[in-house]
Amino acid sequence: MTQCRLCGSTDLAGVVDLGATPPCERFLTADQLEEPEITYPLHLQVCTSCWLAQIPPLITPEDTFTEYAYFSSYSTSWVEHARTFVADAVERLRPSFVVEVASNDGYLLQHVVERGIRCLGIEPSANVGQAAVDKGVPTRTDFLSPETGASVRAEHGPADLVVANNVYAHIPDVIGFTQGLRNLVADDGWVSIEVQHLLTLIELNQYDTIYHEHFQYYTVASAQRALASGGLALVDVELVPTHGGSIRLWAQPAEVAGEPGPRVIDVLDREKAAGLHELSGYTEFAERVAGVRRDLLRFLVDAAAEGKTVVGYGAPGKGNTLLNHCGVRPDLLAYTVDRNPYKHGRFTPGMRIPILPPEQIGADRPDYVLVLPWNLRDELVDQLSYIREWGGRLVFPIPTLEIVS
The missing domain is CATH 3.40.50.720 (NAD(P)-binding Rossmann-like Domain)
Incomplete structure (x- = not known):
């Protein structure tokens, strides 16, 4: 990889090289055991200009997510995590229309449906999205792009709340995806994103979460820059325990967002103290x-x-x-x-x-x-x-x- 996908810099430094592996969700049938498998390098690098950690986009989302093997609802604790999130978000924001990007099998939006709130899932994997439809969750089979966001907004209206859990790492076109989020959300609405925190990944040796579906790995600092690239501004952040330690980013359109809150400043300070805003924090990993x-x-x-x-x-x-x-x-x-x-x-x-x-x-x-x-x-x-x-x-x-x- 010669160029950062967020800022375009060519100043990339190696963090860890895990050799070459097949894509992690390409499970083999018995008939395929005598066939060769394609492997791809798995080398994590960090941009020393914007500090976005990333791997080269050697596979495309279309390769991975057209038919997918991961169904969120098989984790009881993850479904409960989603239920709690919906309860809290509905109480605080009172949304009338909720959109979830990468909505999987309806693990989250089923709780929105139960509350009688209008919602829509956008899920690229047809087999997984069908499971959501079977639960009564309206679902569109599509990848999010600026055009998709605009199309959904034109058809259904702007969303008061857009949720993107465990997908912000899965898209190589981070700028286009973020623009898609902006097109979905109302001009005074909210975007909630959950993604694994690079701070805990490095501090707790969670290197197995580096795989070809995860194109980038975020600190709050790099996520703040990524959101800005699509017209969103980070307002608040929560540290949540899912996936070994994640950040829940709360953003609004830049035109209405206030200054980042104290929790954003606190986590930025923690990242800086760990050396993740410079190269020193990555050298021993x-x-x-x-x-x-x-x-x-x-x-x-x-x-x-x-x-x-x-x-x-x-x-x-x-x-x-x-x-x-x-x-x-x-x-x-x-x-x-x-x-x-x-x-x-x-x-x-x-x-x-x-x-x-x-x-x-x-x-x-x-x-x-x-x-x-x-x-x-x-x-x-x-x-x-x-x-x-x-x-x-x-x-x-x-x-x-x-x-x-």
Whole structure:
């Protein structure tokens, strides 16, 4: 990559190079196991002019999201997070029309529908969007662009609240996407964006959230610049625990937005203190990533040598970054399980680890369960508490290897 996608600078510095991996959501069928897989470099860089961390756009959103394997509603805690957000936002903003971009299977807008508030989801994946329609959530199959935003506004009117959860990292045209948000929102409306915080990604070694679907990685400082590129101004920010530590950005059209609030200033100060507004905050990350890899491999190799069985829980995108970077194959991880039936009978990209229904763990009674969606720790510790019946233990690979009873 030779040019920053936000400011156009050519001053890019390497942060961590994870080699080459297949796209993380391209799960294989049994018929595809004898076929080759295309891999793409996975090299995180940071622009030393605007401090947007980014990877090259080697795949397109159309490659990934036309048919998608991720359904948000399979995470109970994520659905509850969305329900709480809707309750709070409706109480505070009293919106009459809500639009969600990348609305997935209706995990959030179903709570808007329940309240009798007019809404629309914009979801590029037809298979996932159909699940939302089946729940009674009006959904348009489309990618957001300036033109899409203008079209929705012309047809449905401006939105009092536009929600964009876990999508602001997924679009290579960050400026065009932001302009699309501006076209959707009313001139005095609000835009709410949730995206993983680069501060926690680096501080807690969350490198497995680096994958080809995530084109950029935000601090509040770089998000503020990105929003400005499309005519939006950051007014407030919340630190939320989802996905290991995210920021919820509250923005309004620049013409009506006031000055950034005290929480924005506070988080900017924290980022600056961590060195993320200069190169110093990024220099040691690659070595800590190497340490995570060594520790996980040491555990898996020792367990195999001792005749212990290790299986996985979950088949998230982040898990595939971890498995491919560490070179974990079925000889070290017999299989993983997932609640999403779409993935059952398929195999993880690259390492080709079988994906089975969750009930397989109870049938096989393994010694260890490696938790790949570590960000759902509280939810999964409760779900998997039954493995204590036979002395099974959970293993969390990030931020550092932890084995818990």
